Amino acid sequence: MAWTSEQILALAPDASSAKAGKDLAAPRKWVSFGRDEQCAWGECHGSAKEPYQTRIELTEPAFKCSCPSRKFPCKHSLGLFLLLAEQPKLFKPGDPPPWVEEWFASRQQRAEKKAAKKEAEASQADDPDAQSKRAAEQEKRAAKRQKNVLAGLDDLDRWLRDCIRQGLATLNTRPYSFYEGPAARLVDAQAPGLARMVRDLASIPSKGEGWQGRMMEQLGLLHLLVQACRRLESLPLEVQADVRARVGWTVNQEDLTAQEGLRDQWMVLGQRLTEEERLRVQRTWLWGKNTNRAALLLSFAAPGQALDVSMVMGSFVDAELVFYPSAYPLRALVKSRNGVASPPEKVPGFDGVSESVNAYSKALASYPWLEEFPVFLRTVRLERAGENWRLRDSLGTWMKLASPRGEGWRLMALSGGAPLSIFGEWDGERLLPLGAQAEGRYVRADA
Numbered sequence: 001m002a003w004t005s006e007q008i009l010a011l012a013p014d015a016s017s018a019k020a021g022k023d024l025a026a027p028r029k030w031v032s033f034g035r036d037e038q039c040a041w042g043e044c045h046g047s048a049k050e051p052y053q054t055r056i057e058l059t060e061p062a063f064k065c066s067c068p069s070r071k072f073p074c075k076h077s078l079g080l081f082l083l084l085a086e087q088p089k090l091f092k093p094g095d096p097p098p099w100v101e102e103w104f105a106s107r108q109q110r111a112e113k114k115a116a117k118k119e120a121e122a123s124q125a126d127d128p129d130a131q132s133k134r135a136a137e138q139e140k141r142a143a144k145r146q147k148n149v150l151a152g153l154d155d156l157d158r159w160l161r162d163c164i165r166q167g168l169a170t171l172n173t174r175p176y177s178f179y180e181g182p183a184a185r186l187v188d189a190q191a192p193g194l195a196r197m198v199r200d201l202a203s204i205p206s207k208g209e210g211w212q213g214r215m216m217e218q219l220g221l222l223h224l225l226v227q228a229c230r231r232l233e234s235l236p237l238e239v240q241a242d243v244r245a246r247v248g249w250t251v252n253q254e255d256l257t258a259q260e261g262l263r264d265q266w267m268v269l270g271q272r273l274t275e276e277e278r279l280r281v282q283r284t285w286l287w288g289k290n291t292n293r294a295a296l297l298l299s300f301a302a303p304g305q306a307l308d309v310s311m312v313m314g315s316f317v318d319a320e321l322v323f324y325p326s327a328y329p330l331r332a333l334v335k336s337r338n339g340v341a342s343p344p345e346k347v348p349g350f351d352g353v354s355e356s357v358n359a360y361s362k363a364l365a366s367y368p369w370l371e372e373f374p375v376f377l378r379t380v381r382l383e384r385a386g387e388n389w390r391l392r393d394s395l396g397t398w399m400k401l402a403s404p405r406g407e408g409w410r411l412m413a414l415s416g417g418a419p420l421s422i423f424g425e426w427d428g429e430r431l432l433p434l435g436a437q438a439e440g441r442y443v444r445a446d447a
Helices: 005-009 015-023 075-086 098-125 128-166 168-173 177-188 192-201 211-230 237-247 253-257 353-366 407-415
Strands: 030-035 039-044 052-057 062-065 262-276 279-288 294-301 316-323 332-340 373-385 388-392 398-401 420-426 431-438 441-444
Touching (some): 005 441, 052 098, 128 177, 128 192, 128 211, 211 237, 262 431, 294 332
Antiparallel strands (some): 030 039, 262 279, 373 388, 373 420, 431 441
């Protein structure tokens, strides 16, 4: 695909890396350049005696640099990629040097080993004895975990009843340890999803006016989840999957990819990076051109590890996705990619605020623990409402905008006061903007 500067900068792990990458997008800071059909490479002046060797595999993309930075991609990779997009004539076609060939060969070897492992596992799956033994082991582990989870639910239920009996007003004075105690016990009970929900309660009293209502709502959702867990076998299969996911059960991705997927031309609308339990979590939102439905891809990485950077904001990919089982399927994984797709004539999404809120209501009825709902509003205007921002559609209906980092001003500068399309995550009160389209450009809302 033809990469733009905005798409490349969207790969940056943080704002400082993006700025440093732009600073390095200057030919005078580089010793050499080169490229072939699959890779681009360059050597950059740095603080070390020898130049840093930077290489990019263009198909994914993938990056490698000899610099000591733990960020991925590093500033040198971003700078080289920006130069390739903005000044491609600098990169003379030719054979890659040995340090590029070795890296590319090692990537191919890892891919071949991964494919061979999958093939071996597939052949073992045909063995009835191995299948039976594996199923018995899985059933034994699941039964033991279920017993632990149920014990943790009893403890959580008592804690929830204590919170209500003592009154919401007392929760405003509780220390963090009041929430961390039951959360830690839930982790021990192998229910990490419930533990996260309990920890999230600690921040609600500090979120200003109306915190009591939000606290009561979250306590109610926790109570609902406890009751659903106790009656799990009586629930529809899709609801069982949602309850298990909220508790913290994982789904075998290999089993998932064996299922039939949904192929469409998907637009990459937004990405958000968060920290959860010492892990970096990247949320990537897609929207189907033909199906007009959203999909959420999750990528996890420990400190120092790389996140998936193959989905670039504003790009279109022809891909087959498999959705996780749910009463309202949103999360998906990529089963196969079939190249770059052409942009649609009409931007996907909702025509107005009322349409998006109605869709949110239906989603909430199917999946009451929904935290973020994807909303792509076409042709809305930004306007100030006191110290806050909101979006107004052509019918005059408005939606509050969450602008924790000044995105409202950035979006106003992008649109110049004219209508624009905005994508973001709706939590039932405010829309957190992640991307916007105006004058034929699609950019990050926090860029």
